[in-house]
Amino acid sequence: MRLLLTIATVLLLGATHGQTLLGQEHWPDGTLKATRYSEGDRIHFITFHQNGQVKEVGGFLHGRRDGVWKQYSDTGVLLARAGFNKGERQGTWEFRHAEDTPMGRLTYVSGRLTQSQQYGSAGELVAHRAY
Secondary structure (H helix, E strand, O other), rough: HHHHHHHHHHHHHHHOEEEEEEEEEOOOOOOOEEEEEEEEHHHHHHHEOOHHHHHHHHEEEOOOOOOEEEEEEOOOOEOOOEEEOOEEEEEEEEEOOOOOOOOEEEEEEEEEEEEEEEEEEOOEEEEEEOO
């Protein structure tokens, strides 16, 4: 059901915001594996686990990573969230375990790593470093 909603949303947005479907790939059983679409100069993609859950979402602008990229487990848990601005690392990147507990965090300013945090198995901060 989630897969159908995702596809319907992409198609609906395409109809209302000038998006163009660039291609799709399918798993051997016919379920959607990946879809790519453009919106002006931006290329967006969504990949899926074989069970239909979203695996990764991201985009490119002029061939460089741009915007928020997200990765998910096959159960739908957000594993990583990272930001890019014209290919440059940007903002706070967050990493989580498949059990949905925090693993770590990196902070980038103007493409440079400025600080990092690591979390223990109970979610407690175990290490912090400024660069």
